[in-house]
Amino acid sequence: MGSIFSAIGRGINAVISAIAGVIMAIVSAITTVIVTIFDVIADILCCRCFGSRRSGRRMGRSRRGGGMGTRGTY
Template sequence: MGSIFSAIGRGINAIISAIANVIMTIVSVITTIIVTIFDVILDILCCRCFGSRRSGSRYSRRRSRRGGVGRGGAATY
């Protein structure tokens, strides 16, 4: 009689473990997706704030200064 109850207990334990593993996998996938979305958004914001604007303004200032001086000097002489 004890072996029957033991087998039933092991079966219930296996079913509960399988359900728990499925729930843990679903939660893990959802968490990974949310973290990835936030990483992409932060990467886009950081590139716009610290990457292109600074480097773009540096290059545009250098080009405009060089172009303005060269044109002005050539026109004066």
């Protein structure tokens, strides 16, 4: 009689574990999507706030460094 109850208990445990695994996978997927959305929004905001300053500095550096002096060193 004990082995019957043990088998039933193992079956219930397996079903509950499977349900918990599915729920954890769903929560993980939702969390990944939310974090990705916030990362994209943060990237867009950072590009708008700092993009023009950084690109202006890059352009200034390339203009200064792109003279005859650098061509002569090659």
